Every structure is written in C-alpha cells, then in structure tokens.
Amino acid sequence: MKRWLVFALCQFACSAWGDTEPALNEVRVGVDLPTLERGAETVITVCAGCHSLKYVRFRDLVRLGIAQDKVDAWRGGKPMGAAITGQLPADAALASFGKIPPDLSLMARAREGEADYIYSYLLGFYITPEGTLGNHYYPPTKMPDILAVAGVTDPSQRAQLEQKARAVTSFLVWAADPHARERRALGYYVIGYLLIFTTLLYFLKRRTWAKLDRPASA
C-alpha cells in the first residue's frame, strides 16, 4: 500500500521537478519461504562479501523457517546470536571503491521506491558507450555488476536474472521488517474485533438515544 503511494508521489514529484529519472520496474515481492531462502542464500554468500546486515542475526533466519543445518553452514563457527557481517574490511573498501558499502538491513526501506528501487537497481547495470559500467537508477554507484546483468539480451537468461533479483529483493524486504507477516495477521484479527465491537456500540448508542425521543416513561 505504502509502495504504491510513494511510487505515485515519486512520479508526481519527479515530474514537478523536471527530473529525468527512469521509471522503476515493479517487483512482486515474494513472502514464501522458498523465495526468501533463495534470496538469503544469495545475500549471505554473495552480497555479504562486501555488505553487512548488522541487524539480521542467524537466529532470525531460523525463526523465519530456514533449516538449522543450512544456517549452520552459513554461520560457520559464529554463534547463533551473531549478525551477518561483511567480509570486506573498511580500509580495503575505501581503497577499492572509495566508499564503504552500506549496510543492507534496512535498505529496502531506506530508498524511495523501496522494493521496486532495489529490484530495478540490481537489474539496472549497463555498459556505457565509453565501455565503463553504469547504473540507470543510481549513476554514482561504485558497486560492481554483481548479478552480471549488463549486456544480457537473451530472454531466458534475462528471466533467470530477474528471478534472482526478485529473490534478493524479497529477502531484503523481509530483513527490513521481519515481523511483517505477524503484524498483518494480527491486524486482521484486531480490525475484525473492532468492527464487531463498534457495531455493538453503535446499536447500543442508538437504542439509548432513542429513549430521548420517546415520551417520558418509567
């Protein structure tokens, strides 16, 4: 819901400012376990080479539903309460890229466009006429084309890459808000209860106020 709102406002705002940012590709965020597990695999084994996810801990992955032995394989000797750390030390990052790769725990919330932005960004790498690497959605990026999308034209290959980007995006959306499913489920119950309670109150109120119009009774 909020994504649509932000997306629409973004388009309006962008056109108001005369910005020439390309439109975001919409992604259908996956909330099922297989997609999230695939996304987790990619993020922890590939992205965590440079990026950290300091607020995501291995025990959170088990609570998500990923099998313990898979999580054990990912964490190596680190305890369950450890966070997912990036493997690239800060000084090496500054030397190679000039910036420290940002933490990804909240990345799905920290950019306008949220999931659509992440998805579009991952697939947005291309080769400039000069032969260097560029990104349609964040031109000043120092990140390498991690999914190797630039120059891929074959539709089935492209579709595979889109699936991969979708899995990564879905996992990052989960990482930014791990209680989303629980929150929505509880929301249905709470609003359902409130509808019943408010309806009861409405009839009680009407019944009570009707006494005023009736002539004086006992």
Place this chain on the structure above:
Amino acid sequence: MASRVLDWIDRRFPLTRFIRHELTEYPTPRNLSYWWNFGFLAGFVLVLQIVTGVFLAMFYKPDVNLAFDSVQHIMRDVNYGWLLRYIHSTGASAFFVVIYVHMTRTLYYASYHKPRELMWWTGQVLLLLIMATAFMGYLLPWGQMSYWGAQVITNLFGVTPFIGDQVVLWLRGDFSVGDATLTRFFALHYLFPFLILAMVGIHLIALHTVKSSNPSGISLADKDNIPFHPYFTLKDLFGLGVYLIVFCAFVFFMPGVFIETANNIPANPLVTPAHIEPEWYFRPFYAILRAIPDVLGGVLAMALSVMIFAVLPFADRSNIPGGARHRPVYRAMFFIFIADVLVLGYVGSQAPTGFMMLLGQVATFIYFATFFLLPFISKWEERWLRARGLPPELIALFPPRPPRVKFPRPEIAP
C-alpha cells in the same frame, strides 16, 4: 460489599460526588454532533502515547552510539516491540489529526468567544506543548531526518538578537546537535506529556465551568441538557471504535507511511539528505518559515502563525453566535483559511524554488490576512446580518431596544 466500601470512602473523600457531578450526571447539550467527540479522542491518544512511550523507554537508549540500534532492537527482538513502536509513531500523527479537527470544530462554530476564551488559550498552550513534545521525540530514533530536522530547527533560534549563538549553544548543549542534545531531548520528551496531562486537567476545569458549546451556537435551556452518562459515554466509545479502526488500519497495514524513508538511515553529521522536510503536521508552519527570504523574518512569521490564534476571541468582533453556522461571510473565510492551510502543507513538502516559492508566499499572505481582516469583516457582517433580519432563534438574543423617551424640557420659572 462494594457499596459499603464506597460509603466508607465517600465519608472521607468526595469520590461518588465528584464522579456524579463531573461525569455521570454532568449536563451536556443534547444536540452535540460527532465533531464534539474529538476532545475525548485527544485524551485517549494522549494516554496511549504515554503508555506506549513508557514501555518503549524500557528499551530505548538515549546515546548517539546506541539510539538507532536500540530502536532496531525494539523492532526485532523485544516481544511486540514492533507494535509498541508503530503505535507510538502512528499515534504521534494521529494526535495531530485529532487536535487539528478539534481546533477546526472550534474555529467553525467560533466557540472561542466569551465565556470560553480560557478554553481556547489553554488549548493553545496544549498545542504548543504537543508540538514541542513531537519535535523532541522525533530526534530520538537518531535517523538522518531526525538529526537534520533538529539541526535546522535548533539553528533557527540563532536569530535571537545579540545572544542568538549562545541560545543555540545552550539549547543543544554542544556546537551541533549531538549526544548532549539527544539525552536532554529524551528527558524532556518523557517529562512534557505529564505537563500536558496537567494542562488537560486545567482545560477540563475550564470546560466544566462554562460547559460545552453546541452546534446551534446558542446556550440551550436546562431542559435541553442531558446527563453525560449513558448518552455521551456511549457516543464517545462508539466514536473511539471508529477511530481505532482507522488507526489500526495504519498501525498494522501501513505503518511505514509515517516513517520518513531517510530515517531508516542512521544519522550522519557529514551528509545532509537531499530534501529535509518535517513531519506532515509541521509542514504548513515550515512553509511559512521558508516563504520569508529573511531568516529572522521567517522565524518571526512562523512563530506568529502559531501564536496568532490567541487573538481570535478579540479579533472576531461579531456578536452573532454560532460562527459559520449563522454567518455566511465567516463561513467563507473559514473554508478559504482551511484550503489555505492545506496548500501551505503541500508547499512545505516541496523544494522552495520557483512556482512553489510564490505559491507559499501567496498562501502565507492569505493566512495572516484572514486574522487582520477579521475584526473589520466580522463587524461589517454583523451589521449586514442584523439589517437583513436575523433567523428566529437568534432574534431572541438581540431584543429590540426600547424607543428613546424624549423628556419635555423643564419650564424655567421666571
């Protein structure tokens, strides 16, 4: 058994007497519409904010190195921490929705007139306290928008003549917003809601002295007042139910709407976000601040835009009661003013360049013009309405003056 305990207490403390006189038997105009529900709703939101706030404070750490992490800890690890946080963040916006509707009701019916001036002014103090509380609370998550919003607004105090820099330094406790600022904002953010509670008590004492106004604008006869319980307790609870449905729709399904994107990034004193903007409830005043090119002028205009409401009981010189209900010109001014505030709110969210700047300045002009023109327009309107002929329910309030008796001149004895 319960009645015996109650008797024992009543002989030592006016419990039952107080509850009967101020709550259950309290005479209330029977024609109050749903616009009168919002005072109670504001009280409810205040209590909910205090309760969620206290529980959040059990886990929040007001230290620049720990604050952002502690909020993530609440969101991820604390049982139902995410719920506490979302209720509190949504509740802050909900508080302003409720308060603004409550104020709008008063403006529409011009309920600020005698004898309710003190209600209006205590309400204004409440608004200022709530704004201060919200501003300080917004710094606590220590996100990018938190930090830079606080940086910009505390900077504004530098316009104070002669001692501006010292004032800013004193306010922040540091050369820029830092750890000292964060800890003191936390302490004060915890304190202010209890000052607000006390002020609400004063506001209600004033209310119970002059009693509620009503949509007709005219004081009703005693027979047209009904006991608060069960009529308005039920009506308030029903209104609360409707409010909670909307509120919970946001908390459970759209909680991120009220959390600025940039606030998901930890504060960085070396990087300013592309567009600094306050939360929606401050945007009309932010627009007025930016409409004046001079910093001091802008700050004065912004302060005046909040304080100017205080003059309304005097600026509105009309004796016709009921506000927009019986006064068509006042009604027009009311709707123009509301539209103007909405425009200012939009302007406050946009970059202050070109057309937006002009629009903001025009809207600011209209905003203040409303207050400056009101004394003249209100008097002229009254004369016009009385000449035209008042509706029957108002004629009784303006009994015709008895004809002037001309006495014969006394004979002067020769």
Place this chain on the structure above:
Amino acid sequence: MAAMPDSDAIDDADRRDFLGKATMAVGAAGVAAACWPFINSMNPSVDTLEKATAEVDLSGIAPGQSQTVSWGGKPVFVFHRTPAQIAAMKISGGGKDLQADVDRVRQPQWLVVIGVCTHMGCIPLRAERGWLCPCHGSVYDDSGRILHGPAPRNLAVPPYRFVSDDKIIVGKA
C-alpha cells in the same frame, strides 16, 4: 401518550440488557487482550532468551583442565577429567550429600557443573583436586560433590546435552 403493551416494554428492556451486557463483555475481552502485548514486552526479548543456552566447544580443553563458561550470567565449570580422576570419583560417594558420580555426568570424562557454591554463592577456585571455595572454605571433589565445609549440597548440574563429540549445549537437556 400511547399505552405500550407490557410485553413490548419487557422485551425492550431484555433486548437492551443483552446488548449492553454483550457489549461490555466484548469490550472487557478487548481490553484484556490489548494488555497482553504490553505485559509480554517485559518478558525477556529474543536476544536475552539466547542466554538460556550456551554452546561450548570441548576440543580446546585438555585432560585435567577446567574451562569456565557463562550460562545465563552464571559460571559453569566444564572439566575434562583424566582416567585416574574418573576412577577415583567412581569409588567415592561424596561427602554429606551422597550421590554417585555416574548420576552427575553424561560422559564420564566431562564434568559440567554450575560453579556457584551452594553455601552463599561464591565461585569456588580450582584446586589440585576438586574445588575450594575461598569465602568459607567449602571443599568439593572432582565430581563437584561437597566433601567438607559449610556448603549443604553438591555443585548443581545444569541441563546440557552433547550435540557432537566435541560440542555441548548447556541449557537444553
């Protein structure tokens, strides 16, 4: 004033009463349910609950050595016993709190006990044989059993289990 049939009046009152009572009941249930998140938020959070278990890697503990690990804020002695020590413990039954050694270990070469003296809570120090509590002089053997001194009971054995030959989890039986 139209006279209302009696049955109508009674019906009205009954209906209103049911509606009123039902509303109050539903409201009370809602208020009670709404209190739960607040109360539960004060229960230990997920990261704190983690302290309920501690993983211990046994491979680094040589025979005859004891390692102290933290479990829920308490010290736990993980003692790698030599065959001689195991044999000695098998023969003896302990001191005033008689208990067989086999009842205190899952694998004889590993003794896992809570390192808190059962007298007044000090942490005993490793001695040449067993442990000695410096506060009031309680002496424990290589099975953590009280031999002499003011302590009434043997050192407590926490719930633990072997997940592999060289790893145990303390806190889960």
